[in-house]
Amino acid sequence: MEEKIVEPVIAIERLSVHFAAKVVLKDVSLSVFPGELIIIVGHSGSGKSTLLRAINRLNECSPDCCTKGTIRVRFDGMSGDIYAGSISPNELRRRVGMVFQTPAILPFSIEKNITMPLKVTLGLRGQALSEHTEWALREASLWDEVKERLRDDASTLSGGQQQRLCLARTLALQPQALLLDEPTASLDFRAANRIEQLLLRLKKHYCIVAVSHSLGQAKRLADRLFILREGRIAQEMDRQALQDETMFRRLIEEAF
Numbered sequence: 001m002e003e004k005i006v007e008p009v010i011a012i013e014r015l016s017v018h019f020a021a022k023v024v025l026k027d028v029s030l031s032v033f034p035g036e037l038i039i040i041v042g043h044s045g046s047g048k049s050t051l052l053r054a055i056n057r058l059n060e061c062s063p064d065c066c067t068k069g070t071i072r073v074r075f076d077g078m079s080g081d082i083y084a085g086s087i088s089p090n091e092l093r094r095r096v097g098m099v100f101q102t103p104a105i106l107p108f109s110i111e112k113n114i115t116m117p118l119k120v121t122l123g124l125r126g127q128a129l130s131e132h133t134e135w136a137l138r139e140a141s142l143w144d145e146v147k148e149r150l151r152d153d154a155s156t157l158s159g160g161q162q163q164r165l166c167l168a169r170t171l172a173l174q175p176q177a178l179l180l181d182e183p184t185a186s187l188d189f190r191a192a193n194r195i196e197q198l199l200l201r202l203k204k205h206y207c208i209v210a211v212s213h214s215l216g217q218a219k220r221l222a223d224r225l226f227i228l229r230e231g232r233i234a235q236e237m238d239r240q241a242l243q244d245e246t247m248f249r250r251l252i253e254e255a256f
């Protein structure tokens with residue numbers, strides 16, 4: 001029987017990023033396959049957030065940023081090198097949703113945090129708008145907690161709920177990949193655990209690249225782990241290496 005070749009959804013090749021004279025990423029290559037959850041770890045300042053931001057071209061918001069190398073994507077309705085000029089950053093960011101470390105809620109009600117981007121970006125109105133809003137809140141495992149208080153200000157939610165609201169807002173635009181920058185960093189154990197369970201469910205439908213400071217979290221969640229050191233990939237571990245305690249410790253010691 002012919003073996004089916006699985007193509008990566010995101011293929012990063014020899015990516016280098018500078019801010020003015022400062023080299024932050026050097027020759028980074030990694031691929032993300034369908035349904036994979038990739039975790040990036042590394043010391044503070046090793047370039048983890050810069051790598052995430054390169055995938056949806058957010059580094060370009062800094063005028064002194066220079067990016068070299070390629071990032072090829074294969075999404076429904078979009079394929080090619082995102083830096084080659086034929087893909088618009090806005091279209092790219094719809095397909096590659098990003099959630100930041102500190103929940104970036106909008107200063108409106110819980111409901112409006114979802115409906116506003118849906119109206120502006122997808123032009124939804126009426127019944128379609130409310131159905132899609134409910135779908136996104138369910139997808140982020142938040143609906144049952146907020147369905148009776150949709151008109152309350154989003155700032156009245158707990159930190160973990162705000163993080164899931166941000167995730168719901170990202171999912172509402174139906175991305176094909178998710179970039180998560182330390183999604184549980186500001187949460188207590190219980191709230192972090194809820195997000196972890198949610199990510200394990202979501203990875204069946206989206207490919208996910210997450211930055212984490214927790215090796216325990218990486219062991220629990222990652223299909224593959226990448227360790228960044230001074231802007232380069234110092235180590236890659238697959239699920240087997242992550243589960244083998246002796247190998248895991250040896251590779252971590254080598255890389256850090």
Ligand SMILES: Nc1ncnc2c1ncn2[C@@H]1O[C@H](COP(=O)(O)OP(=O)(O)OP(=O)(O)O)[C@@H](O)[C@H]1O
Nearest residue numbers: 019022024042043044045046047048049050051062
């Ligand atoms: N817009 C920018 N302009 C100049 N330097 C930047 C910019 N963004 C990031 N840097 C620098 O790039 C380096 C890597 O930053 P980055 O945020 O990617 O690190 P990180 O590994 O995510 O760190 P942390 O774990 O502390 O969040 C840092 O030295 C940072 O100061």
